[in-house]
Amino acid sequence: MRCCCGAGKERAVAEAQLNIGEAARRSGVSAKMVRHYESLGLLPAVNRTESGYRQYGDREVHTLRFIRRARDLGFSMAEIAELLKLWQNRRRSSHQVHHIAQRHVDELTRKLQEMEAMRRTLQHLIDCCHGDERPECPILEELGGDGHKD
Numbered sequence: 001m002r003c004c005c006g007a008g009k010e011r012a013v014a015e016a017q018l019n020i021g022e023a024a025r026r027s028g029v030s031a032k033m034v035r036h037y038e039s040l041g042l043l044p045a046v047n048r049t050e051s052g053y054r055q056y057g058d059r060e061v062h063t064l065r066f067i068r069r070a071r072d073l074g075f076s077m078a079e080i081a082e083l084l085k086l087w088q089n090r091r092r093s094s095h096q097v098h099h100i101a102q103r104h105v106d107e108l109t110r111k112l113q114e115m116e117a118m119r120r121t122l123q124h125l126i127d128c129c130h131g132d133e134r135p136e137c138p139i140l141e142e143l144g145g146d147g148h149k150d
Contacts, residue, residue: 016057017047023056027064037067042081075104 024031034056037043043063047055066087070080082100086092121142128138 017055018057018061020054020056023054023061023064027061028068029064034064037064040077040081042067042077042084073104074108075100079104 018026020031020034024034027034029037034043034054038045038054043060046057046060049055063084066084067080070083075083079100083097086097086100122139125139125142130136
């Protein structure tokens with residue numbers, strides 16, 4: 001955090017400037033993903049050394065942690081971009097955040113229902129398959145799409 005008063009000068013100088021590897025380690029994401037998030041605009045461009053190496057501070061590491069946590073919850077990059085803007089906007093409405101999160105939960109619920117239907121279908125096919133030396137296999141017949149033997 002930078003301060004415009006004289007007391008803040010020492011603090012600004014003391015703020016750690018981390019290379020990409022250290023920022024990645026502290027945030028729990030890979031250096032490749034740090035670059036990717038920067039290319040997508042999720043992480044603002046950072047200062048570079050004279051040699052061209054990126055330098056990250058606490059704010060960037062905090063943002064990377066936010067992105068990682070959001071990814072861990074399955075949010076899309078577009079949703080993360082929305083959430084980041086809201087997180088950084090102190091005048092935000094929690095209604096907007098709630099709406100994004102609820103929309104995501106609804107999508108997760110839909111996917112879980114689809115996966116459960118797939119699991120039931122596959123389990124039924126497994127139950128119908130003898131799993132022995134016979135060539136007939138309802139699993140392969142179902143995957144073949146014709147439902148009968150050739």
